[in-house]
Amino acid sequence: MECILTVDINTSSVRIHAFDLTGQVLGMRKGSYPTFHPQADYSEQDPEQVFITTLYVLKNFLNEVIHSQKYKVKAICFCAAMHSVLALDKNGRPLGNAIIWADNRGIKQAKQLKNSKECTQIYEASGTPIHPMSPLIKIAWMSQQDPERFAQAYKFISLKEYVLLQLTGEYLLDQSIASSTGMFDIHQLKWHPEALKFAGITPDRLSTPVSIFFDEVGLKKEYSKSLGLSSATKLIIGSSDGCSATLGSGNIAAEKATVTLASSGAVRVASKEILVDKSQRFFNYLLAEDYYISGGPTNNVGVVFDWFSQQFGSFDPRQDIEQVKAELLREAIQVSAGAKGLLFLPYLLGERAPIWNANARGVYFGLNITHGQKHLLRATVEGILFEVYSIGKLLAEHRNFSSISLTGSYASVPLFAQILTDIFGLPIHANTGVDNVALGTALIGLTGMNYFKNLNETSSNLPVTETYLPNKQNHELYMRYFEIFERLSTKLEPDFELITALQ
The missing domain is CATH 3.30.420.40 (ATPase, nucleotide binding domain)
Structure with missing residues (x-):
């Protein structure tokens, strides 16, 4: 049987799933790694630990499940959490830990940009709110507060890019995660000059942005051999976890909202138009051409x-x-x-x-x-x-939705789901039989390989295993x-x- 693997590099762990070519789960494995908080407002991860954990889990999963059951891996598709920044030297070696989404050390730099005349232009071009979470602010912080590391840095990349760099030797970034950096123009599909100017860098210090369906590089020979994979196995760059979760919950063309409850959380809607908010409170991230995922994130779930x-x-x-x-x-x-x-x-x-x-x-x-x-x-x-x-509540002022799809690791916790439906006063649907991020990533890969015509087709008629209805008195x-x-x-x-x- 042929299958596709998905690799989700999220905040607390890497999760690797296998799907058949219709999108049915064949198995999964996960491995965890820590987040370090060396001081208040700092949140970091060791990139080597993330990569070694990913490689270890992938190799064991292949040996224990895929190869032992004679599955043929057609492709591996990746996704990851957004907003991480890792400085690398010219030899590709990390200059310290990766700074992740939860890090708030760039408060001063975020205020500086918010008070500048370039603020609105950068927000409207990038779709990313001005906040210490964004790589734009993290790199600006490094240029001002850690100038030695900033000067030594050959590239600034995300944890997902680091894993792909180790596996392929190439500096590549999908447009979906690029759109969450605060430096990528989601309309022109290229790095935004004013944002780069604020960060103090030029485009050559970032990776090359490519489509989420990009599959033109393969595994290094040593990894193909070690993992027991054919040189014909495609590596599909994939998307961000938030965009994959929305796709995997079946909300690309529906009047629904997607709520993710994991280490962090978010409320999202999908549309072919960006969400316009003069107060700059929402993100507008790119899934693929003409598909935008809009909403707001929370640090604290x-x-x-x-x-x-x-x-x-x-x-x-x-x-x-x-x-x-x-x-x-x-x-x-x-x-x-x-x-x-x-x-x-x-x-x-x-x-x-x-x-x-x-x-x-x-x-x-x-x-x-x-x-x-x-x-x-x-x-x-x-x-x-x-x-x-x-x-x-704020999102509902801009987009209509009458029900919610619940995703993330806490989607399978009935207490969280029931309290959430009571608070919203809306029905909540959860597919607790599958990881929506992994499913969305698999659907991206299968669409890229032409097993589906487009993303609308992939997300139609996805199953629901649990439905929660609100208690009026509690609401x-x-x-x-x-x-x-x-x-x-x-x-x-x-x-x-x-x-x-x-x-």
């Missing part, structure tokens, strides 16, 4: 629940973190909606949409003597999802809580800045 689990979960050394989280979720179910008058602002990593405030911080509000750990737990989950709703209660949540997020803005300065 799985990373916040992981934080709570590690700090306040079971101290039994025999339990791993997944067991601890499962136990906490069982406790949270026992607490009624509203957590007995307790609210949580989940901004442990600052925040992107809709407040775009890198100084934002976490807050428990409404604590009294009757609250215990279970109430803090329930408020934490609700606070994460109130933040997601705040993006969706009305959550709307009253959300008014306070939204007001606090705005009111505390000056105090967020003051407390950050004291750090």
Whole structure:
């Protein structure tokens, strides 16, 4: 049997899936790697660790599943999280760790650009909001704050590009991830001169942007041999995880929104037109020509629940973190909606949409003597999802959607799904039988190989395995809580800045 492999280089792990040529899952493997926080507002990953983990998982998966069952690999298609930056020297060696999406060290540079006359032009050309998350700001920070590394850098690339560089020897970047850098003109499909000027670089210090269907380079001979793959195996460059998730949830041509709940989160809609917002609160990323994914991201989903689990979960050394989280979720179910008058602002990593405030911080509000750990737990989950709703509420002012497709690692957690549908007051559909990012990546690969005519065809009639319907009483209660949540997020803005300065 012939198959296609997908490699998803996400924030906490690499996930490798095999699909047959109709898009049915044949198997998967994953391997994890850490994120380092050397100081407040810093989030980094070791590029060598990411690559070695990817190669190890890929090789084991091929040996244990693909080769043993006589599958023939037609292609490998890649996707990855957005907004990472890695400086390389002229020999392709990393100059330190990669700076990932959650990193907020470029607050000063983001303010500098926001206050410049070039701000609107760069946002409208690139579709990327001005925020420390973007590679544009990260590179500008490096030029000002780490000039030695900046001067030594031959190229600035993402973690996905680094993995592909090791496998192929080529500096290539798909237009989808390029569109999330803040430096790529999504209309002209080329690097934007004003953005590059602000970053202090020229196009030759970046990779060559190519279509998500690009397949004109192959594995180095040593990797073909080591992995047991034919030289005819195609490498398809693929897309970003957010765009793949939207495609894999079947929302390319439908009036639906896609909500992703993973380490981070997002609310997205697909359209052939960009979303125009004078306040520059939304992203407009390119999936493929004439396909735009618009919406807003949040920093604080799985990373916040992981934080709570590690700090306040079971101290039994025999339990791993997944067991601890499962136990906490069982406790949270026992607490009624509203957590007995307790609210949580989940901004442990600052925040992107809709407040775009890198100084934002976490807050428990409404604590009294009757609250215990279970109430803090329930408020934490609700606070994460109130933040997601705040993006969706704003997006609904620009795009109509009557239902939501839920994707990401937390899509299979019933408590998260039910609270989310109660907050939105809309039905939620989840395909918990398949990873939507992997499926979307596979559909890109299959379209590139002409097994499907176009992306519209690939995303039609995708299955739904779980449907959640809102509880009207809970929705009305959550709307009253959300008014306070939204007001606090705005009111505390000056105090967020003051407390950050004291750090």
